[in-house]
Amino acid sequence: MAEGLAVLLAFSLASCTNAPDLPGPGPSAADIRIAAVGDMNGVRTKSPDSPSGRNGAAISQLVQDNQIDAFLGLGDFQYSEAHCDDYVKYWRALWGGTKSKLYWVSSPNHDWKPGRNEDLDDFMSGKCPGDPEKAAINQQRGFIGNGQPYSKDFGNWHFAFLSSALWTYKPDAATAVTGWLDKDLTTAQAQGKHLAVVFHEPYFTSNTEAHGRAKEQKPWIDVMWKHRVRLTLSGSQHNYERSCPVNNADQCVGDGMTAFQVSTGGIGLREFTSxxxxxxxxxxxxxxFLRLTLHPDGSFDWNFVPTSGTGTDYGTRAAG
Known part of the structure; x- marks a missing residue:
């Protein structure tokens, strides 16, 4: 079993590292426009007037009108333990219009639970019967297995995409990804890129009755701080949060990470308990959902777009 995992991980990391980095959705001198959200579609949900439906329609319209360059899916696409049929019948009905610009990460339980539901990677690669369309990253890189890390340049920004599910199901692989992340960010930093990381379960977060912070991810956070990652995006908590620029010791510092936790895609919301x-x-x-405009100098603007409710958040982080 250990030998098989090692071979699989080696193949996955090599595939990600050596995969060609095709041109991003915008030139390096241009702003990059992103939408992001996680925790999207409830069990057998396909009503256009549901919170999921309103979000899916709004983001799909942005894709259709070429108002965004990428949609970042922050995990928990379809509840509860989804298989191909669920993605095709339900998620696609409300969110299918986002797939052509979709970059995704898998979460534990709802996206990927070994032996229970392992079809998200097939769905994103157009392998599920009834939906041959591939997500944007799969159009560029081919098949990406659940848990497999990858990175992508968007203009002058470099994004690493990590599956926090590895800490639940394959902690040895999660530890190995720590080394991959260090090398990946080292290379991007040497190229003068501004750094961002996407993963499902948040580290900088308030508690809810269901979840606290993902403490096991501290090695990843330490690497992010080492390379002065400017931006992280995650989901999982069923609410919305934004941190100060924060370091790996939970301190607000000028060169820290701005952590957005955006799990307001359509699932029932949770109160904070800390x-x-x-x-x-x-x-x-x-x-x-969250809209971001990333500028070539490392500054960025954010705007939370409410589709069911009145909560808002907007602002700018300066360069430097």
Whole structure:
């Protein structure tokens, strides 16, 4: 078993490292426009008037109108333990219009649970019967297995995409990904890129009755801080949060990571049960999604777009 895991991981990491980095959705001198959200579609949900439906329609319209360059799917695409039929019948009905610009990560339980539901990677690669369309990253890289890390340049920004499910199902592989992340960010930093990381389960977060912070991910956070990652995106909590620029010791610092936790895609929302000092904005009464405009100098603007509720958050982080 250990030998098989080692071979699989080696293949996965080699595939990601050596995969050609095709041109991003915009030139290096241009702004990059992104939408992001996780925790999207409930069990057998396909009503256009549901919170999921409103979000899926709004983001699909942005894709159709070429108003965004990428949609970042932050995990938990389809509840509860989804298989090909569920993605095709339900997720595609409300969110299928986003797939042509979709970059995704898998979460534990709802996206990927070995032996129970392992079809998200097939769905994103157009292998599920009834939906041959591939997600944007799969159009560029081919098949990407659940848990397999990858990275992608968008203009002058470099994004690493990590599956936090590895810490649940394959902790040895998660540890190996720590080394991959270090090398990946080292290379991007040497090229003068501004750095961002996407993963499902948040580290900088308030507790809820269901989840606390993903403490096991601290090795990844240490690597992110080492390379002065400017931006992280995650989901899981069923609410919205934004941190101060924070370091790996939970301190607000000028060169820290701005951590967005955006799990307002359509699943029932959860109240907060703790109040960490590094969280600057949060709410748990609104479904919607995050829009980001990333500038070539490392500055960025954010705007939370409510689709069911009234919570808002917007601002700018300066370069430097």
């Amino acid at each position: 109040n960490p000092p590094y969280i600057e904005k949060r709410f748990s009464d609104t479904h919607g």
